[in-house]
Each structure stands twice: as C-alpha cells, then as structure tokens.
Amino acid sequence: MSERAELAAPFYGSDRPAAAQREAFRNGEFPVAVYGLGKMGLPIAAVWGEVTGAVTGVDVDESVVDTINEGGCHVQNEPGLADAVADLVDAGSLTATTDSVQAAKDARIHVVIVPTLITEDDHPDTSVVTSVARDIARGLSPGDLVCIESTLPPRTCRDVLGPLLRYESGLDADDFGLAFCPERTSSGRALHDVRGGHPKVVGGIDDESTRAATLAYEELTSNEVIPVSDTTTAEAVKVFEGLYRDVNIALANELARFTEELEIDVREAIHVANTQPFCDIHDPGPGVGGHCIPYYPYFVLNWLETPAPLLATAREVNDATPGHIVGLLEGKLDGHGKALSGSAVVVLGLTYRAGVAETRASPAIDICRTLDARGATVYASDPMVDCEGVPATWVHPDEVGSIDADAVILATDHEEFEALDWASVPRSAVVIDTRDVLDEDRIGRDVYVVGRGD
Known part of the structure; x- marks a missing residue:
C-alpha cells in the first residue's frame, strides 16, 4: 500500500x-482508480472525479x-465531456497514468x-479484464473495494x-x-x-461488498441504486438487457419480410x-x-452449457438482414430491367447508429460488403467516418448527386443527409430506406421503406 492509501x-x-x-x-478521502479511459471509461472517470475529487485514470495508450x-x-461527440475533463484536470481532481x-x-x-x-x-x-485484475491485485490492500463496470458473461466475478x-x-x-456495477450508458449521452x-x-460478492458499492454509487448518481442478490445476478441483468433488444429487433426484422x-x-x-400495453x-x-x-448473446451461447436456440436464431436473423436488404434491392433493380452486378449503388451511412462514430x-x-461481393460498384457516404477497410469509394454527402447511381440505400439516418440534394440524383435510381426517415414528397421520388413497402 502506498503512503497515500495508508492515509485513507x-x-x-x-x-x-x-x-x-x-x-x-x-x-476525496478514498482515492479512486479507474482502469480504462475509452469512450465509456473517460466519462465514468469524470463523474467519479466530480464527486470525489481524487481520481487516477489508467490506460495502456x-x-x-x-x-x-x-x-x-480524446473521446469525441460526447456533450460536456471535454469541458468536464479540462476542469477536473485543472483542479487536480483527475490525473492519468499508464502505471496500473x-x-x-x-x-x-x-x-x-x-x-x-x-x-x-x-x-x-475476458483476457483484458483479467489482465487488469492482475495489476489491481498487485496493489490491492485490505479494505479496498473493486467495482467492475465492464459487461461480463454471468459468473465471471464469482x-x-x-x-x-x-x-x-x-x-x-x-x-x-468485489462488486459488479454495470455501466448502462449510450454513446452520445454518456x-x-x-x-x-x-x-x-x-451486486456484491458478499453483503459488505454490496453495501460499500451501494454507498459509493448513491453519491455518484441522481437516480435509484438497485442492490441485487449477488455479482452473477448483476452480470445477468446487463446481459439480459442486450439479449432482449437483439431478440426483439430480430422479431421486427422478420416481421418486415412479410x-x-x-x-x-x-x-x-x-x-x-x-x-396494447403488453406489446x-x-x-x-x-x-x-x-x-x-x-x-452479448455469445456471453450466453458460448459460455453456458444450457442451450439457447432462441438467442441463436435471433442472431442468425439479424446477421442475415443486410443480405436481405441487398436482396430487396436486387428485386427492385430487376423490375427496372437492371442487374445488381455492374450497378452503381450509393450507401448512405456507415456507422451503426446516427450521430455516433462507431462502425463495429x-x-x-x-x-457494402454484400453489394461488392455481388458485383455492384459501391459508393458510401458518411459524415463521421471514411471507408477505410470497407469495399466502397467514399463520397462526401454534398457530392452524392455527382454519382450516376442506379440505386441509393439509406442505411444510417445521419442528420447531414437531410440536406442531400435529391434533385441531382438520377430519377431512375431505386431508393431503399431502411430507417423510415425519407419523405417522398420532400425528396420528390418513390421510396421503398423496409417494413412499409413502396
């Protein structure tokens, strides 16, 4: 234990x-270390710093x-974060180190x-988490509390x-x-x-862990703190949230095929x-x-022994949906007497969600990959990321109209696409909207909306 910790x-x-x-x-009488300063870790460190004034952030970079x-x-597109970090560092409430x-x-x-x-x-x-745990163990002292916010397969803490x-x-x-206290944050509002x-x-490994962690988080959050029976229950809560959404989205995507x-x-x-309130x-x-x-489904499918066929099927449905979108496009092009192979297709959006620079x-x-594999010439436009690693040619949103496109697929509904000059897009181009955001009257052309039709 260091002299600083001995005083606490x-x-x-x-x-x-x-x-x-x-x-x-x-x-600030209990010094805090936050391990991981990525897009969720830095906001978490900032909030601990705001409340305790005594945080050391740790990162390998x-x-x-x-x-x-x-x-x-270094974390972009998080409202208020840059100012918070600057103020905390200036006040001495937040420092960073690579020495975990x-x-x-x-x-x-x-x-x-x-x-x-x-x-x-x-x-x-779980190798990254266990590596950090080993470093913590080398500095762990009696009376310390370890809070795991990383999402983990159930039973990992135990x-x-x-x-x-x-x-x-x-x-x-x-x-x-030792307590599991999962982060419940979204990019853009961390x-x-x-x-x-x-x-x-x-959820603590024992009653005292739960008590101590509850006390800390009641000071950090303005919302309710919910203690659960143990670490495994808390781990399951976080994973189950993701499983629900994956299965529900799979249901919606399958219904859209009707x-x-x-x-x-x-x-x-x-x-x-x-x-109906139950739907x-x-x-x-x-x-x-x-x-x-x-x-998250793989935290159950390939971690536990109990079969989970519903989760596996939902993954298959969602993984197959991009291919289904391309199949819809192929049918629409065929109706216009065109083949998918050799057609020029513009894909609007590369990130998985609007306003978030995340492509994972x-x-x-x-x-884009399916279109390329089927012989189409692919162009992609995204205001937040480029086409590195994607089989497509990047196009600035203002330049989409310069492409002699046979088709346009809106895959991510970035705000910047609202200003797209549709008048410059060829009238013959097939337009598929996967997000139900394009107004036919405003853009002056027919649109196929996934789940809504022509």
Whole structure:
C-alpha cells in the first residue's frame, strides 16, 4: 500500500457510520482508480472525479494519458465531456497514468471499465479484464473495494475475478470487496447516463461488498441504486438487457419480410399492436450493430452449457438482414430491367447508429460488403467516418448527386443527409430506406421503406 492509501480508512469493512463514510467519500478521502479511459471509461472517470475529487485514470495508450494530463479529451461527440475533463484536470481532481500497478497501490476504490472481447469463433474473451485484475491485485490492500463496470458473461466475478484477485494478492475473501456495477450508458449521452440517466445496478460478492458499492454509487448518481442478490445476478441483468433488444429487433426484422406477401404496411401494424400495453415490438431496420447488442448473446451461447436456440436464431436473423436488404434491392433493380452486378449503388451511412462514430458490427458495412461481393460498384457516404477497410469509394454527402447511381440505400439516418440534394440524383435510381426517415414528397421520388413497402 502506498503512503497515500495508508492515509485513507478502509472503504470495505469500515466500522464508521454511513453518514461519516459518505462525507469522507465526497471529500476525496478514498482515492479512486479507474482502469480504462475509452469512450465509456473517460466519462465514468469524470463523474467519479466530480464527486470525489481524487481520481487516477489508467490506460495502456500513452497518447490518451498525455492528452488527458494536458486537459484534453480524446473521446469525441460526447456533450460536456471535454469541458468536464479540462476542469477536473485543472483542479487536480483527475490525473492519468499508464502505471496500473502504482495506481492500484494508491487507490482504495478500483473501477474497471475495459472491454470484454469476442474471439473469431464468437467466444467471450475476458483476457483484458483479467489482465487488469492482475495489476489491481498487485496493489490491492485490505479494505479496498473493486467495482467492475465492464459487461461480463454471468459468473465471471464469482468464478474468475474473485479467485484471481485472492490468489494474486494473497488476501482472503473477506479482506476486500468485489462488486459488479454495470455501466448502462449510450454513446452520445454518456455523462448524462453516468450521472443518473438510468437506475444503477449493484451486486456484491458478499453483503459488505454490496453495501460499500451501494454507498459509493448513491453519491455518484441522481437516480435509484438497485442492490441485487449477488455479482452473477448483476452480470445477468446487463446481459439480459442486450439479449432482449437483439431478440426483439430480430422479431421486427422478420416481421418486415412479410410486407410483400401480406401487401400491408408492417410498420403500421407494429405501431398499432404496441398500443396494447403488453406489446412492445421494436422497429425493423438494416440489422444490429455496435459494441454491445450483437455480442452479448455469445456471453450466453458460448459460455453456458444450457442451450439457447432462441438467442441463436435471433442472431442468425439479424446477421442475415443486410443480405436481405441487398436482396430487396436486387428485386427492385430487376423490375427496372437492371442487374445488381455492374450497378452503381450509393450507401448512405456507415456507422451503426446516427450521430455516433462507431462502425463495429455495423450492418451498413455488411451491406457494402454484400453489394461488392455481388458485383455492384459501391459508393458510401458518411459524415463521421471514411471507408477505410470497407469495399466502397467514399463520397462526401454534398457530392452524392455527382454519382450516376442506379440505386441509393439509406442505411444510417445521419442528420447531414437531410440536406442531400435529391434533385441531382438520377430519377431512375431505386431508393431503399431502411430507417423510415425519407419523405417522398420532400425528396420528390418513390421510396421503398423496409417494413412499409413502396
């Protein structure tokens, strides 16, 4: 334990009254280390810094650490974050380092927010989390509390991280606390969410871990803190949220495929069905992307022994949806006497969600890859990212009209596309809208809307 940590009373196992411990927490008497300063980690570190005034952020990227220590912010498109980081660094409430072991020695509270990866064969890879846990263990002291915010396969804290921390630190189970406290944030609103956008879930490895973590997060959030039975329950809460959305989106995407056979507006049917209080079907779209929902099913499918055929089928449906979009386009082109192979197709949007510079698992990119594999000449336009690694030629949104396009697919509904000069797009071009945002009257042409039809 460092001299700094020695001056701090234990946070786990404290015999101080709760009110006194809360005041000490707010006064910065419990040094905090936040491990991982990415797009979720930095906002989390900022909020801990706002409340405690005593946070050290840890990251393996020296450029990230240097930027933060200079008062800069490497995470873009997060309202308020750059100003918050600059103010916290200026006040001495937030510093950054690459030395995770020293940060662990200096801290009483350890917050882990690094990614759980997926291998090429879709198995959960917890190596980043366990690597951080080993570093924490080298600096772990009796009375410390470890809070895991990274999404994990259920039972990871109980079966992997708890034993690892005990073994590597040489401490007994009741010497330190371990709690799973999952982040529940969305890109583009991270600070808002961390400060209290959603109730905070807390589950400890024992009752004292739950108590200590609940106390800390009640000071951090303006929302409710919900203690659950244990770490595995808390892990399941976060994973189940993602599973629900993946399955629900798969249902919507499958229902959208009935549009032509039933000759109805499936989106209308979904909207009206949802007026019944026990029905909440999502909207169909081009598929599922991002760093969460497409991956969480594998935290169950390829981690637990119990079969989960519904989750597997939902993944298959959502993974196949970009190909279905291309199939729709092929049918529309065929109706115009054109073949998909050799056609020029403009894909509007590459990121998985509007306003977010994130392309991981983006269905828009799968659409581009499928079009390319089917022989189309692909152009892609996105105001936030370029075409690196995508089989397409990047086009500025203002220059889309310069392409002699046979078809246009709106895959991501960025605001910038609202100003698109549709008058310059060839009148013969087939237009497919996967997000139901294009107004036929405004753009002056027919549009095929996924789930709504022509």
